[in-house]
Amino acid sequence: MLKFKLYYDKDEEEDWLRTMSLNGWAFKKFFLGFYTFQQCEPGEYSYQIDLLDNWKGDKEEYASFMEEAGIEVIGQWWRWVYLQKKAVDGPFEMYTDVESKIAQYSKIEKFFKVFLAVEIIIFFIELVGTITTGSYIIGIFTVVLAVISFSILKLVLKCKRKIQQFKREEI
Known part of the structure; x- marks a missing residue:
């Protein structure tokens, strides 16, 4: 399938x-x-x-x-x-201790921060293009880039929350 x-x-x-x-x-x-x-x-x-x-x-x-x-x-x-x-x-969990979970989510957070920065730069370039040309097609791409940027931002924030949660568990 x-x-x-x-x-x-x-x-x-x-x-x-x-x-x-x-x-x-x-x-x-x-x-x-x-x-x-x-x-x-x-x-x-x-x-x-x-x-x-x-x-x-x-x-x-x-x-x-x-x-x-x-x-x-x-x-x-x-x-x-x-x-x-x-x-x-038996159970399958790659990262079982708090430190390794924090390290894994920190790695994921950094990974997505790079993409977020790139998406935001491209979004602003598209936004300027939309404003200067008034093109609906470029405007549609701008909206798509905004949605993608927002989705990636959500992931970065989720990773931050998970890391904070794991740090509280560690104490």
């Missing part, structure tokens, strides 16, 4: 993949918003999504390390890695 969805939020994406597994669909492949699934026993797999420090790292070493832990690397899209583990093998 092939499904199309766009996610900016890794937690929501993991929840959706978990729900698909509970409904008997194992995640097999991802490319540009297209998710490929194949039938499985309901709840057979658990999923996690990891953000690598950089996308040029030793992918084979990472996959080998995960395999030793009973985790299968389903795929990678840029720096995001999709991981799968058999549910019968």
Whole structure:
């Protein structure tokens, strides 16, 4: 089965993949918003999504390390890695202690801050273009960029809240 969805939020994406597994669909492949699934026993797999420090790292070493832990690397899209583990093998949580959770969400926050800065710059360029030309088409692109920027800002703020929550737990 092939499904199309766009996610900016890794937690929501993991929840959706978990729900698909509970409904008997194992995640097999991802490319540009297209998710490929194949039938499985309901709840057979658990999923996690990891953000690598950089996308040029030793992918084979990472996959080998995960395999030793009973985790299968389903795929990678840029720096995001999709991981799968058999549910019968126990709970699947990549980051279990507070410090590693803070580090992971800090990494995600920084990742999206870069995109937010780029989107805001492009938004203002488009806005100036819309104002100077009065073009409706450029105006539509400006609105789309504003929506994308707002969505990314929401993610950055969500990461900040999660980090603050983890820091409170740490105390």
